[in-house]
Amino acid sequence: MLSLQNTSFREDNFLHIERTPYQSVDSLSTDVTRALFTWWSSFHDRKPSRSDLDIVSLPHLAPYIYLIEVNSPSSFTYRLCGEEVSQLTGRPYRMVEMSPTSDVLEDRLLSDYLITLLDLKGPCRCRGSLRQSDTGTTLIFESTDLPLYDETGNITHFVGVMCEMKR
Secondary structure (H helix, E strand, O other), X not given: OOEEEEOXXXXXXXXXXXEEEOXXXXXXXXXXXXXXXXXXXXXXXXXXXXXXXOHHHOHHHHHHEEEEEEEEOOEEEEEEEOHHHHXXXXXXXXXXXXXXXXXXXXXXXXXXXXXXXXXXXXXXXEEEEEEOOOOOOEEEEEEEEEEEEOOOOXXXXXXXXXXXXOO
């Protein structure tokens, strides 16, 4: 396990986050996370790149998908954030820049995690709980973060999905 994060001081919807590197679809619990990992791991002969990601070919994942660009080893931009992700997190993350020096605490925490993922160079699963701001309901979620590479093997983006886990 990478980290167990205390989220009691956060202003977004997260209450608890557990992050775990993994290598098999069997490590995932939801159809949404399994579908994205299956797509990602289908590139047997090479590592997938940003140009391989065509959201039109994955329409069932569109509400759950997010794409984060790596600007530098410590700077990232949320390029795409599906509606379900925005609803779960309590923030519309599209075109949000993040770094360890961001003004918003949650952006700093996310950039720290992404820096860790750059070192990991592989898939990571997150599970935890979050509170819906509109209803106060507590939900359990699962997400997966998967690197996308350039032709020289450098990570240029992370693609992921986030969804509610049914109890």
